[in-house]
Amino acid sequence: MTSRSLFQRSCVLLGFIALSIYLFYIGKGHSLLIDTNAVTIDGKELRSPETIEVSIDGKPAESMGRAERILVLVGGPKHSITIEVISGDDRKVEKQFTIPTFMDSAIVSVPAILGDAPSESWITTFTAPPVEEAPAEQMQHEQDTPEATAPVSPDATGGQPKP
Amino acid sequence: MDSAEPILSLKGIGKSFYGNRVLADVSFDVGAGEIIGLVGENGAGKSTLMKILFGMPVISETGGFEGSIFFNGKEARFKTPFDALDAGIGMVHQEFSLIPGFTTTENILLNRESLNSSVLVDIFGPRISTLDRATMESRAKSAIDKLGVTLDPNMLIKEMPVGHKQFTEIARELCRENVKLIVLDEPTAVLTESEAEVLLSTLRLLASEGIAIIFISHRLREVVELCDRVVVLRDGHKIEDFPAKGSSTKQIASLMVGRSMEAQAKIDAASAARSTQSESDARETILSIENLWVDMPGETVRNVNLSVKKGEIFGIGGLAGQGKLGIPNGIMGLSPAGGSVILNGTPVPLNAPRAALERNMAFVSEDRRGVGLLLDEGIDWNIAFTAMQVQNKFLKPILGGLFLWRSDAAMSNLAEEYIKLLEIKCTGPGQRAGNLSGGNQQKVCLAKAFALRPDVLFVSEPTRGIDIGAKHLVLDTLKKYNSEYGTTIVMVSSELEELRSVCDRIAIVYEGRIEGILPHTAPIEDFGILMAGADRDEAPVALVGGN
Amino acid sequence: MDSMKRFVADFGLPRIIITLYLFALFFAAPFVGVNLPASISDTMIRIGMNGIMVLALVPMIQSGCGLNFGLSLGVIAGLLGATISIEMGYVGAWGFVAAILISQAFGAVFGYGYGKLLNRVKGGEMMIATYVGFSSVMIMSIAWLILPFKDPTMIWGYGGTGLRTTISVEGFWRHILDDFLVIQIGENFKFPTGAILVFAAMSFLIWVFFHLKIGTAITAVGSNPTYARASGINIDRMRFVSVMMSTMLGALGIIVFQQSFGFIQLYEGPLYMAFPAVAAILIGGAGVNKATLTNVFIGAALYQGILTMTPSIFNAVLKVDMSDVIRIIVSNGMILYALTRKTKVAK
């Protein structure tokens, strides 16, 4: 192998690694919780308007009332949010925001955005409260439902997994 | 054609395989533009010599060779055939080494294709480049043009007549840059006469362009016609090296098969001693063969007529590929055959091994490991099996004869008997046949045939690949068996000497036909002429026997 | 050291590993609280159940047809025998005998076609056998749906068409062999005398067969077909006989299996039946072209031993049931080993 081709092959390999990292970065999925609960920032309480319509990345808008949360799944770090206030002062706000790569679930606070709060406060990490596992439901996933009448084979028969 | 500096010069080449000498002190030169005919019987050392020249791995694996090779003025020791090819030596094999589904061009340039350059080469290596078909075709065309024949560069090999395939092979060798020497191994064996003519004139054309040619052939007439010089090998020695012009096929043939004076004298004495007992009585015919054809790959028999007398040892000789092996294989039903074979006055069905065996004929095959033996079974099985299956020997009826039970004890006894009789060196009747030496394997094969107590025994190449001591024992056993039981033996062998020392009459096969039948006392030159295909122009040899 | 190396070469490394593994399992059993008598008893029962199926592979290996991945054809014949016997209302020993007799008739018919086919595709038997087996299983699955069976224990109770996926042989001939002359020692150990006796008897018959003239000829065909032909043997006929035997033995084998298992498994049940048997005989030391009864016995014992012991030991030690995965790796690894190793005898 010539040094030239060694170099080029290393470049290809590095390129693949770099591409992987880039893909990881731009493809990382996040669960966004669009939140209209009131927030207090710098001692100021910000409240959401009565009715708004929210849309992320230009997807079909959803209307929200006060103190609601809706879940939106997105991929990648950079997103835009469009908030249209239906009640009260009729206005439309469009903002860009960035989600940290390793933040799996994020709360996006509508009042903070509408209230012109500093952009760091728009997004906060969401930690799910511990949920009791539902073992019954899980069991169903674990086994292919056997046929009602089929006895559990002592496996002397089927040497191979069934197709 | 004298040239100052020979292209190839072999000096004192010698080689032995496992202490078995196959080549000794062979030296000759090949000049540029010279055509050398290399002739010799099978086993004379031609193919070993070529293997040495091409640096085949088998040579170095078995301890290398003696002497030295000078190619193009420099000493050459090729490690692999590819080194030899790179240096400028081309080889055209007896069997076609062509890819059937490829075109002429693709075959001529196999693994030497012209490539388009590509940026991917640095990353994935040169094999990622696409083929440059246009350049390839023009390269192939120029190689074909050198041959002076017309070949369609885009025709598939499998759709070609045989002759074109041969030309494609030669074009492939020519297409290499700097090719200086081409070795052709039996190039005309598969060609028709007119195709062979074209090939010969092509070779002359190449030689006139300065390419040296080594032409290996059994067709002596072609050798005389084509070559500048003829080198004769016999028993691993170079016997003669003389200009082809003015020589005759007869002369070459007798050089090929001739023995040293002492050996000759010994054989003559031996055969003279036997001559009295066999020739005197005009015995009845036991086996007569008419219009026999046998389709055995490489040993095709076209039209054989023979009759064998009861109680004689009948020899069949001839050069390799002429069909002598096909005769017993056809009669015994192992190869597709037609014609008529009459044993004791009743015809033997062909293409039915069992029928042949049931008519009390037995066969010791030349392909010991492939046909002759059950390598994974014991000696007892090997010896007894055929007799058991055909003649119901070594079987005990049980349940009133409803079933036939194999008697291992009887088989073992039989094996013990033959082990003693034939001096088979083994650990016992149960030893696997695959673990025996070649000579002992051959004895097992003979024992298998003897166990059948045949009326007619075909023995094919009984001494091939076994050591001298075993050879004598095998031949003596055959003679003894013949005299003790009166069994008619038909022995096929490429070793004329052997045939002459054992047989009463010897038929020589040439191009699938019996060229002639001679008594064992006939002078060796006569055999040589028959083997080389008696030149029709020369005076026909007086034939003895025949139908 | 040299003799050690030769032993490893002859016996094969995988086989040694498997043997050592099984010994380790048996050795470990008492220490981890596994009931050894019960395990041994289980192993015996399984040997009785599966032995004949392993035996069924011997004729075809001996005649050079290779590993009979198409054993499913024999199994189908056995299923037909069992279901028809039940349909005809035979119970007990008569039912069992009827099942065997009917299955042998079908086995002969299937074996006939199968043998004729394999003689036309010499050299490619194994792959073709596999897929002929697979497709026959599927054809039979369709047949199970539409065949006019009437017995209420066998057909779907309501709404459905055709036979059930699994049919219990309880009340017909469940454990008829296992419980014949059964030796019960304590609570946990049960020796299935009848099944083992039948297995032994069939093995004896096979042993006899291969000592007869024809059996000898079949062995020679497998060992070197050209030699056999030169000795006047009709190779195709010998191969054909071996295929017939293999298929009919397979049919018998599945019925013995069913009486012990207690159920007839229809539809896709027979699909992979051949594989455990093939793995067993290879573990026992057979090659693609050579098999002996010793290979059958050792193989059945080792393979069934592993199947019984692995789950109990693993469950006891690791609280993990990896037996399925280990079974897949061991059996297929063994087949793979045999396929890649035995190239020198290829002829």
Place this chain on the structure above:
Amino acid sequence: MSSRLRNFFIDNAVVILFVVLIAIAIPVSGLPGTFLMQEILTRLGRNTFLVIALLLPIMAGMGLNFGMVLGAMAGQLGLIFITDWNIVGIPGLLLAMIISLPISVFLGWLCGSIMNLAKGREMVTGFILAFFMNGLYMMVVLYAMGSLIPIMNPELLLSRGYGIRNVVGLDGVRQSLDTLIPLKIAGLNIPVFSFLIIAAVSYFIIWFRKTKIGQDMRAAGQDRAVSGAAGIPVEQTRILAIIISTVLAGIGQIIFLQNLGTINTTSSHEQIGMFSIAALLIGGASVTKASIPNVIVGVILFHLLFLVSPMAGKNLIGSGMLGEYFRQFVSYGVIALALVLYEWKRVTQENDSRATLRGGGAPAAKEAKGGAA
């Protein structure tokens, strides 16, 4: 002319048989045409790539690559990882492909090397190897993942704390290739981007055949001895054919699963080999010859049959299972048929080539008929 017509029928016997079969089954099934059209378009996008993965080993004379299942396993591992890391959309799929790449290469190298040990029975070896590797795959997925190999997302794991669940949802990447370029013609959704990928890989195969290495593969496929004597590294070339096939199978499996939207962890890969091979053979390919048109025709016919046979079965005898069994029978049967034809042809060809040696005075060689279905 009539002999050409006859040859056409003989050469395309399998295709014609299935066309006739489907022509009968479609009206019986009563399925509407638009439904069938939509399904076929979807399935073309989903399966074609996998079938294309089979082409190179056939060219290299290694027969039907039953070992392609190994690639499918690698693809699934890639998808499991990106699902765990929650990488979504096209980047997720690309990342899954990149992850599968080294695994596929390694498995392909292994498979090719083992097949080199079993020359002449590559198919049965690949077939068993697939089962064997399936054992190792299960070991990794059911026991090592979550214990030895870190899995962050607990939702992927079985309740016992390690091992991947039987069903893994691919919500983040579901159909992201198919819908990347949305196109609707006459009410039919066309997975344009998937088709573009298939076109690209088809082009790759065609281009590859023209490269030196492709030429070497063809040569090695026809005659190993001659190729070796000409200096072509036959074993290496064969391994390479299997590696490429395995890599393509890995990518193909990712494309296949993104369309389905779920992975059946322990079984998604198992039948892929058989279905792809059956589809290719129904398209008129053989053990020694296969082309891109075979792939396309095969996928269409195979899946049409797949779609209509359960309904046809139901309408005929009132059991959906009948059609299910029938299509499985077809899959297995067409493979059996192709193998029988191949061996048959090989045996008769051997006899024929011997017959040509027959010399003068001999009666004309017996006419040996090749197997024609």
